[in-house]
Amino acid sequence: MVSPPFIYALLLLAAPMGAILLFSFWTQDFLTLDTTLTLNNYREFVEEPLYGVLLQRSLIIAAMVTLVTVVLAFPIAYFVSFHVAPERKSLWLFLITIPFWTSYLVRVFLWKVILGFNGVLNSGLLGLGLIDEPLTFILYNANAVVITLAHAFAPFAILPIFVALERIDRSLLEAGQDLGESRLMTFWRVTLPLATPGIVAAVLIVFIPTIGDYVTPRLVGGPNGLMIANMIQTQFLKLNNAPMGAALAVIAMVSVSVIALVFVWLNRKWLRVKQ
Amino acid sequence: MTPIITLTGVQKYYGDYHALRDVDLTINEGEFFSLLGPSGCGKTTLLRTIAGFENASDGVVMLGGADMAGVPPNKRPTNMVFQSYAIFPHLNVAENVAFGLRRRSDLSKQAKADLVDEALDMVGLQGFGGRAAHALSGGQRQRVALARALILKPKVLLLDEPLSALDKKMREQMQAELRRLQRQVGITFILVTHDQEEALIMSDRIAVMFDGRIAQVADPQTLYRRPVNRQVADFIGVMNFLPATSTASEDGVDVQIAGFGAASVASEQCPGGMPTGDASVGIRPEMMTLLFDGQPSEGAVAIGTVAERYYYGDMTYYEVEFEGVSEPVTLSMKNLVGRPVLERGDAARVAWDPRALVVFEA
Amino acid sequence: MSLRAYAVAYLIFLYAPIFLLPLFAFNDSTIIAFPLSGFTTGWFTELTETPALHAAVKNSLFIAILTAIFSTLLGICAARAGAKYEFPAKRGILGLIMVPLVLPEIIVGVSLLVVVVNLLDWSLSSWTVIAAHVLICTPFSIAILNGAFQNMDASLEEAALDLGETPWSTFRLVTLPLVMPGIISSLLISFTISLDEFIIAFFLTGAEPTMPVYIWGLLRFPQKLPAVMALGTILVVASIIILTIAELMRRRGLKRAGLKDTGGFL
Numbered sequence: 001m002v003s004p005p006f007i008y009a010l011l012l013l014a015a016p017m018g019a020i021l022l023f024s025f026w027t028q029d030f031l032t033l034d035t036t037l038t039l040n041n042y043r044e045f046v047e048e049p050l051y052g053v054l055l056q057r058s059l060i061i062a063a064m065v066t067l068v069t070v071v072l073a074f075p076i077a078y079f080v081s082f083h084v085a086p087e088r089k090s091l092w093l094f095l096i097t098i099p100f101w102t103s104y105l106v107r108v109f110l111w112k113v114i115l116g117f118n119g120v121l122n123s124g125l126l127g128l129g130l131i132d133e134p135l136t137f138i139l140y141n142a143n144a145v146v147i148t149l150a151h152a153f154a155p156f157a158i159l160p161i162f163v164a165l166e167r168i169d170r171s172l173l174e175a176g177q178d179l180g181e182s183r184l185m186t187f188w189r190v191t192l193p194l195a196t197p198g199i200v201a202a203v204l205i206v207f208i209p210t211i212g213d214y215v216t217p218r219l220v221g222g223p224n225g226l227m228i229a230n231m232i233q234t235q236f237l238k239l240n241n242a243p244m245g246a247a248l249a250v251i252a253m254v255s256v257s258v259i260a261l262v263f264v265w266l267n268r269k270w271l272r273v274k275q
Numbered sequence: 276m277t278p279i280i281t282l283t284g285v286q287k288y289y290g291d292y293h294a295l296r297d298v299d300l301t302i303n304e305g306e307f308f309s310l311l312g313p314s315g316c317g318k319t320t321l322l323r324t325i326a327g328f329e330n331a332s333d334g335v336v337m338l339g340g341a342d343m344a345g346v347p348p349n350k351r352p353t354n355m356v357f358q359s360y361a362i363f364p365h366l367n368v369a370e371n372v373a374f375g376l377r378r379r380s381d382l383s384k385q386a387k388a389d390l391v392d393e394a395l396d397m398v399g400l401q402g403f404g405g406r407a408a409h410a411l412s413g414g415q416r417q418r419v420a421l422a423r424a425l426i427l428k429p430k431v432l433l434l435d436e437p438l439s440a441l442d443k444k445m446r447e448q449m450q451a452e453l454r455r456l457q458r459q460v461g462i463t464f465i466l467v468t469h470d471q472e473e474a475l476i477m478s479d480r481i482a483v484m485f486d487g488r489i490a491q492v493a494d495p496q497t498l499y500r501r502p503v504n505r506q507v508a509d510f511i512g513v514m515n516f517l518p519a520t521s522t523a524s525e526d527g528v529d530v531q532i533a534g535f536g537a538a539s540v541a542s543e544q545c546p547g548g549m550p551t552g553d554a555s556v557g558i559r560p561e562m563m564t565l566l567f568d569g570q571p572s573e574g575a576v577a578i579g580t581v582a583e584r585y586y587y588g589d590m591t592y593y594e595v596e597f598e599g600v601s602e603p604v605t606l607s608m609k610n611l612v613g614r615p616v617l618e619r620g621d622a623a624r625v626a627w628d629p630r631a632l633v634v635f636e637a
Numbered sequence: 638m639s640l641r642a643y644a645v646a647y648l649i650f651l652y653a654p655i656f657l658l659p660l661f662a663f664n665d666s667t668i669i670a671f672p673l674s675g676f677t678t679g680w681f682t683e684l685t686e687t688p689a690l691h692a693a694v695k696n697s698l699f700i701a702i703l704t705a706i707f708s709t710l711l712g713i714c715a716a717r718a719g720a721k722y723e724f725p726a727k728r729g730i731l732g733l734i735m736v737p738l739v740l741p742e743i744i745v746g747v748s749l750l751v752v753v754v755n756l757l758d759w760s761l762s763s764w765t766v767i768a769a770h771v772l773i774c775t776p777f778s779i780a781i782l783n784g785a786f787q788n789m790d791a792s793l794e795e796a797a798l799d800l801g802e803t804p805w806s807t808f809r810l811v812t813l814p815l816v817m818p819g820i821i822s823s824l825l826i827s828f829t830i831s832l833d834e835f836i837i838a839f840f841l842t843g844a845e846p847t848m849p850v851y852i853w854g855l856l857r858f859p860q861k862l863p864a865v866m867a868l869g870t871i872l873v874v875a876s877i878i879i880l881t882i883a884e885l886m887r888r889r890g891l892k893r894a895g896l897k898d899t900g901g902f903l
Contacts, residue, residue, distance in 0.1 A: 002718035002730055005711040005775060009734045012772045016748035023751050033755065072647065079644045094884050099651045101829050102876040105852050106869035110654035113661070118670045120657065154651060205739055212741020215835060219856070229743045236747055236840065242755055249747050256741070328795055348798040361796035365814045375800030377810075427800065 024247035028240065041247035051231065051248065058227040059255060061142055061217075062210040065149040069206050070199060072150065073157035077198070080158075081165035093162070100155040105215065111148040112220050115139040140222025148216045153209075157202040164198025165191070200267055204260055211256050228252050276303040279430060279463050280325060285334035287320055287487075294320045296487040298334070302431075302465065302480075307457050309466045309474040312484035313510070318467045319435055321484070325465065326433050327351045339430050354424035355433040358440070360416040362408045368395070368419055369404030375427045394422040397456065414445045421456065431463045438473065450477055471511050475499065483507050501546040505555060505635050514557045514633075515604045521554035521634060528634060532556050534597030534604075535577045538629035545634045553637035560592065562631035563606040566624040567615050577625045579604070581617045591616060595623045655873055662866040669862050680867035690868070693851035697832055700763050700847060704770040704831035705824045711771065712778025712823055713816075719779075720786035731779075738776040745769055746840035753841070761843040769837045774827035781826060785819025785890055818890030825883040829876055 024041055027034045045051045080092045099107070114120045115138045122134035138144055168191060176186035214229035221227070228248060235245030280302040287295035295317050302308045310318040323329040324336060327348035336343040339352055354375070363371050372391045376382060382390070395401055398418040403411075411419065417437060424432055434453070438446045454477050457464045468474050474481050475495040482492045491503045502508035505516060519532040527541040528549050535556075542549060566572055579595040582603045591610055594603040606625065608614065617623060665675035684690060718724070719731055737745060749769050753759050789812070797807040835849035842850050852868065855861040 002715055002722070002724065002727075005715040005734050005779075006730050008711055008771070008775070009736070012749065012768055013736060013740075013745070014733065016752045017744070019752045019756055020744070020748040023755070075640060075643055076647050079640045083640060090884070090888065094880075095648060096651065098877060098880055099655055101826075101833065101880055102655065103869050103872045104833055105835050105849055105856070106658065106865065106872070107654045109856055109865070110657050110869075113657065113669050114653060116670070120653075120671060123671045151650065151654075154647075208739045209741050212743035213836070214743060215853075229741070232743055232747060233840075236750060242747075242751055245747060246751060249744055253741070253744060326799060328798075347803075348795070349801045349803060353799070355796070355799045357792040357796055359790050359792050361790060361792040363793060363796070363811060374797070374810075378801055423796075423800065 020246045020249055023243050024250045026243045026246075028243050033243070041244050042251070044244065045247060045251060051228075054226065054228045054231050055251065055255060057142070058211055058229070058252070059259065061145055061149075061225075061227060062207050062256070064142075064146045065153065065210050066203055066207040068146055069150045069153050069157045070161075070202050073154060073202065074161055074195075074199070077158045077161035077165055081162055093159070096158055097155045100152070104152070107152070108148055108216050108219050111144070111151065112139065115144050115147065115220065139220060140225065142221065142225050144220040144222070145217050145225045145227070148220050149210055149213065152213075152216070153206045156205045156209075160201035160205060161195060161198040164195045164201075168194045196267065200264060203263065207263075208256050208260060211252055276306075278302065279304045279306075279339055280465075281335075281337040282321075282325075283335045283337075285321075285324065285331045285336060287317070287324060287329060288332045294487050295324070295331070298487075298489055300482060300489060300492065302463060304430075304463060305461050307454065307464045307466070307477060307479045309468055309478040309481045310484060311468055311471060311474040311481050311510075314469055316484040317487040318469075318484050320487075322355075322433050322435055322465060322467045325431070326353050326355050352430040353433055354427050354429040354431075355435065356417070356420045356424055356437045358435045358437065360420040360437075360440075362411070362416050362419055364408050366408060367404070368400065368406045368408065368411070371408060371419055372404075372422045372426055374423060390426055391422075394426040397425065397459070398422045399452075413441050414449065417441070417449060421453075425456070425460060428460075429462065431465060432457075434464060434466045436467055436469070438468070439470075446473075453477060475511070483510060485510075501543070501633060502557075503547040505557070508557050508633065508635070513560050513605060515560070515606075516602070516635075517556045517558070517600055517604070518637070519554045519556045519634070520552060521550050523549060523551055528554075530554060530556055530632070530634060532632075534579065534600040535627065536575060538575065538632060540629060540632055540634050544630075544632055547635055550634065550636045555635045555637045557633040557635060558604075558627065558631055560605045560607040562628065563604075564626045565593065565606065565608055565617065566626050567617075570624075572624075572626040574626055574628050577627065579623045579625060581619055581621045581623050584617065584619060593617065593623065595625060658866055658873055659870045661863060662870040664863065664866075667860050667863055669866065680863040681871075683864045684867055684871075687864070690848075690851060693846050693848045696763060696845045697848035700766050700770060700838075701828045701831040703767050704774055705828040707767070707771045708774035708778045708827045709782075709820060709823045711775045712782045713820065715775070715779045716782035716786045719783060720789070721791065735776045735779065737773045738780075742773065742834075742836040743840075745773060746837040749837075750840045761841055763843065763845065763847075765841040765843070766838050766847060769841055770827075770831040770834060773834070773837070774830050777826055777830060778823040781823045781887070782816065782819050784887075785816040788891070789815050816890070818886040818888075822883040822886045822890070825879050825886070829879055829883075833872075833876070 025037045025039070027036075027038060027040050076096070080089055084092055112119075116122070117134050117136065117139065119139070121138065122131075125131045126134065138147070172190055172194070173186055176190040177183065181189060211227070212229050214227065214233045217225050217227045217230055229252070232245050232248045232252070235241045235248060278301045280300070282298050282300040285295055285298040286293070298321060310321055312318045320329055324331050325338070327343065327346060343351060363374065366374070369391050372394055373387055376387045376390065379387070391404065392401075395403060398421050400415065400418050400422065403415070420437070437453075438449055441449060450473060453464070453466075466474070466477065475498075478495060480492060480494050481498055483490045483498065485506055490507050491498060493501070498507070499511055502511060502514075508514040517532050517535060519530045521528045521530045524539060527539065528545060528551070529537065529539050531537050566576065577597060579597040581593055582596045583594040585592040589610060590607045592605055592607050594605055596603045604625075660673060661669050662680055663676055663678065664673045665677040665679070666673070715731065715734055719727070724730075746769065749765065753761065753765050793811055793815070794807050797811045798804065802810060833849060835853060838847045838850055839853065846854070852865055855865050
């Protein structure tokens with residue numbers, strides 16, 4: 001029963017990933033593909049500073065996006081789980097998820113309209129007299145990328161945290177207070193530790209895919225907001241250097257996975273110490 | 276008595292786990308039969324093997340004279356009342372009850388509707404046909420499940436812990452009703468339960484199971500009075516075990532019981548065989564009597580000390596310590612008008628009758 | 638209270654771009670900025686007069702419909718296997734199937750590109766897009782269908798077998814009606830994801846662009862932007878309608894199974 005989806009995932013996911021890995025050890029010689037195994041692409045990555053800059057920036061942006069998204073998302077998840085009447089919870093979740101499903105490209109583009117020099121935000125703030133000249137630090141740089149991606153990934157962060165919060169037996173919180181803790185300390189000592197699995201899931205589900213987005217950096221990032229995915233895309237589609245693109249994809253994946261694993265490991269360790 | 280179900284050498288393995296161990300069992304037509312045992316003893320596996328949801332790893336399952344090997348549940352002359360009742364949530368009560376009639380092309384629509392009404396009548400749910408499944412109480416779901424199974428006139432009705440989800444009052448009511456229904460339809464009922472009281476009240480015969488093995492098959496009285504071993508005795512009701520030594524006599528054994536003294540016991544009081552040397556003597560709490568205020572006794576009397584007293588309303592339970600017996604002995608006295616009670620530390624004179632004893636291997 | 642105020646502010650943040658869409662779609666100016674100049678439906682008319690767009694929409698609909706069907710079928714297999722059977726390496730197998738949920742989409746795109754173009758030397762077409770979309774939509778289908786299958790009491794199917802139905806008629810009479818709302822909801826969600834997906838489609842699309850790829854092309858031409866806003870408005874309205882139906886289906890499924898709503902697609 002499970003074999004059709006499993007075979008599908010093997011053929012279209014595992015095999016191509018293997019192909020990418022293999023490809024990254026080949027080289028492109030103009031129009032011909034040189035299939036001798038070599039580390040040239042990885043050497044080029046080390047020697048050409050641009051790649052390193054892009055990767056580092058991508059990781060920093062992804063980390064910022066994750067931080068901003070999860071920090072903004074937690075109170076929402078908490079609000080829906082603890083302060084919304086049970087019969088209205090699904091309505092709230094529905095409202096939260098709707099923007100996520102609708103026209104990704106147009107949504108990203110509209111952030112350009114909102115954040116631009118003559119954009120909605122600036123004209124609004126100018127009109128209100130809160131600022132004297134348009135803010136320029138919010139478009140065509142990393143900040144804009146962070147804001148836009150935090151918007152795009154919002155439900156991905158909210159839902160896992162919400163699920164973790166919903167699983168918390170409410171009598172545990174009463175027990176916390178009954179045993180003499182204030183509401184705040186109960187939150188700190190009971191709610192938050194029990195919500196950690198959701199927070200970890202949220203972090204991973206935001207951090208990992210963020211690295212692969214090239215639309216947002218291209219549309220709102222400006223020259224200093226471009227990320228590694230833009231370079232991968234360029235290598236494949238413009239420079240026709242698939243092996244270099246493959247190497248960059250492998251490097252990006254490995255970096256992200258290593259960071260994610262370290263994060264999970266630190267989290268486990270920290271939790272165990274606390275217990 | 277005609278057998279309807281015969282199991283011979285039935286084994287069931289789940290990987291390394293041996294769920295049914297060499298089960299031999301015969302169940303008769305028209306019998307109310309219970310499979311009784313603690314959870315994990317294999318009673319539900321045995322029931323599901325009869326129903327066809329599990330295939331025996333080895334052995335033969337005969338149903339109504341036919342070998343059931345390879346016969347799927349939908350082709351077996353059995354129907355089941357599930358523990359969760361398994362009422363189809365997308366169908367109403369009448370549609371649930373009529374579910375199994377779909378393939379009966381010999382019946383007209385009207386005939387089917389009449390059968391449904393009749394079945395609902397039988398379980399006391401007249402007029403409930405149009406109710407939605409989720410609008411039913413636990414007891415009503417149970418009745419729908421019964422009607423749905425009985426409408427197909429199976430040779431055997433299988434009931435998997437059908438009363439465990441009900442509260443005490445409703446459970447007692449349904450026990451009486453199940454018994455009445457079984458007499459009315461006259462087919463074999465096989466009930467799985469972990470509640471020994473329920474099994475005693477309802478069954479014609481009971482099979483007690485431990486660890487995938489059948490320990491004893493007997494009618495309720497025999498099971499209660501003559502359990503074949505300490506495990507069965509312990510599971511059915513309360514029984515005190517006293518260390519003893521046993522020597523063979525003409526028609527039974529002579530035992531020397533710690534704290535109680537000597538007694539001669541007939542062979543039928545040794546249902547598990549007659550031990551010699553170290554033995555264990557069982558006696559139920561209600562088979563002993565406290566003697567108050569120098570009350571005389573014609574039979575044997577043992578002297579002990581009251582260690583604890585529990586008041587149950589209709590009964591008072593005493594734990595009495597005897598010299599040479601490590602565990603206190605439990606005995607029960609009916610609370611009659613004017614009957615005195617003993618306090619902790621009081622001396623207790625306990626009258627007992629050798630005919631009430633059961634002798635086991637130590 | 639303050640938490641509620643924050644929640645409302647957050648919703649405004651989430652909906653800001655969507656609220657702006659219709660404003661610019663009906664605005665009588667080619668510049669996408671405030672102040673608005675006047676009302677027009679001209680941009681919508683322009684959409685109806687662009688054959689290239691119609692081709693892209695048709696192409697996208699074809700891809701989205703097939704993606705929805707395939708990923709839901711695979712989702713049914715996986716969700717049912719996950720809910721009903723034990724098999725070796727179950728967690729690992731189901732985990733692999735769910736991986737695309739967290740995998741950067743560009744990785745899916747380029748890895749399939751490499752296999753199809755460089756290794757197999759096939760040409761790109763709508764089918765390559767469908768193959769990739771099925772891969773990324775299946776985890777969503779599974780997430781939705783898992784709810785439907787796991788909520789179903791296993792003894793319901795046994796009861797039907799016990800009452801004389803065959804395994805196949807049991808599936809038809811009991812299983813299918815109970816998971817149907819989940820299936821519809823899965824079809825709609827996969828359809829929506831596929832229709833909107835750009836990152837992968839950009840790599841794998843053949844000679845005929847999908848709608849998002851076509852929109853991406855338009856974003857470079859300022860004079861085309863109002864038409865993009867109009868198209869975006871239509872898409873948003875369509876997605877909201879589809880998603881509402883999906884949500885209603887999910888709730889109906891829960892109600893049918895006699896369960897309490899615990900919220901959310903995922």
